[in-house]
Amino acid sequence: MSTDRHDRDSWDITTSVGATALFVAAARALEAGKASAVAVDPFAEVFCRAAGGPWEELMDGAARDHQLRTEFGDRFVDFQGARTRYFDDYFRAAAGAGVRQVVLLAAGLDSRAYRLRWPEHTVVYELDQPLVLEFKRTVLADYGAAPRSARVEVPVDLREDWPQALRDAGLDLRLPTAWIAEGLLIYLPADDQRQLFAGIDGLSAPGSHVAVEEATPMDADEFDAARAHELASGQGGTFFTLVYNQQHEPAGQWFGEHGWQGETTPLPRLLQTLGRPVPPPGSEEGRLTWNISLVSAVKDG
Template sequence: MTGPTAGVGRTALLVAAARAIESQLPDALARDPYAAAFVRAAPGTAHWPLHPDRIPDRVSDPLWGRLGGYFALRTRVLDDHLLAATRAGARQVVLLGAGLDSRALRLPWPSGRTVHELDTAGVLAFKHRVLERVGAVPRAGRRPLAIDLRGAWTTALLDSGFDPGEPTAWLAEGLLLYLPAAAEQGLIAAVDRLSAPGSTLAFETKDISAEPDRVLRGPLYTALRERLGLDLPALFAPGPRPDSAGALRARGWKVRVRTPYEFTALHGRGPLPEPDDALAANRWTFATAVRGTPGRPGAEDHRRGRGGRDVGDSPDDIPATG
């Protein structure tokens, strides 16, 4: 991200707006008291709705209804995943491409947890100004780190107090879609090197190169272009995507790949499949570093973490799709 108001940075505002809308629903999947403040503080977003009452026909609206519902569901699923990992023993969380994520402030973390937020200086500076203005107080140790994840970043993370000997809950939410394939491969390899047994990684993938033109011209992407001036497919990294789930399996991780629709069924909320579906190719992957991964220190099996819970499972133990 180069900043919160243009390019990929603007997508962070889009997700924040979706969280703000979801937070006002009586049956909200997730609540974010800071999301609206981020959107209001950014230029060019005054016309964006931040409450469901401002969205006529919200259920059928491809932007704030369907895509917004996708972001709300994704937020809930990944919230659950991170909390399960930390309750199982992970004492540090690393948000890769943190954007306007407010999990360090809004989630009920177990005591003694640290949340590292990695993103570019422009995004983190904007985030700091907004959070300072509203008097936000973190519920875990919060360590922002200005870095470009397309380059070298592991040394800076280690220098910030990250301990590779401790289990870590890693998250790459809405990140890998925008990274060049080589950068994604490098990031996955770096996470593997820095992960003690019992560490977890959740990430989202999508191969935009496989999308037919009728999907790219469909209602969801058209609404983004016409109503927000956001050409999302143009921001996705071009070309075939690497098989990061397969790379982790080869490194000895337990990996489960899900579709969003599995969690729609689980929670009774979220998008459903439709013809020429812009969300059909989205996949959410949950991985756990297990004993015997080459190059990882420690022979003891930490798979169940200090709390005894099986952190190899995804947020809910439903059948894998691949």
């Protein structure tokens, strides 16, 4: 499959945007292996071994030329550990506030339905490409894992009418919902980001929670250089060749203007709080740190 994005492209777990889920899972697995891990996903390694090839080799300590074995990779693992911790804590807070509906937008290899302790009667809806959901379900079933909540798959492309698909799957619009868009917005054009936010708002009862990861656009010349470097290194389809570097309204601003109260946490601040190094702004590692923020908000009641 070409690494160039277009409006109707699709993927499975090993191609295009889908392959980034394995890259992130591998980073979570490496984070979980640290004595000082800030987040532990016991299923991340399971996914990598099921994918085989360089992903399994990485888990065995081989694949020394893998991008996650570089200085960039070390900082990316720190980033994924911090991001996972942030969203885990977010869901614990939402559950503690009484929310019993959870929606994972572009669920990828998110295993929270299987690894977090959900209160009784919680329903987790997972939206993603059909082949991605199938891979996760099959791998975890073969491993013998069972979800800790009711889990509903919603196979849908988020550029289509996913709100209707979610309603058809059983989302109760009378009840508050906890939403997550982790590692998603950068893979959507700016117009689709706004439509995604509008869809979340339109399906959310008062007291709903939302958390997203967002990135401010890079300088155009810097982005083009990073994309060219990725292609020249044979790593096309890893990141810069897949994302949209477009100006968009900040998530905190958008939700604030639509009746949500929230907070934005820049990634460097989160890394510092968790005791992880923050790469210099101008470095290769800094490109995936200094322009990223994590946003969470609650809809006014």
